[in-house]
Amino acid sequence: MQERVACQFAKEEYENNGGNRMKESTKIWLKAALIRAVKTIAQTAVATIGTSVAAISSVDWLTVGSTSLLSGLLSILTSIKGLPEVTDMEEE
DSSP states (O other), X not given: OHHHHHHHHHHXXXXXXXXXXXXXXXXXXXXXXXXXXXXXXXXXXXXXXXXXXXXXXXXXXXXXXXXXXXXHHXXXXXXXXXXXXXXXXXXX
């Protein structure tokens, strides 16, 4: 839902700006892809910490960081195929 709100905000900025369509559509996609990637990174970090924690001092932070960043990278690569929230906005 938040992705749709962020994309709607970006779409309104585009309509108010009257700028280059290609440039603005790239900004909308990038913003939506980054929001999705940050959420994926956070979810992966929480899941990785949760599965390995007996005490916060025993968490392998290198594993948490590397796993979370890899999931963010995969999210961006997956977004190249298309983002539903951006596709829905273009159809309106």
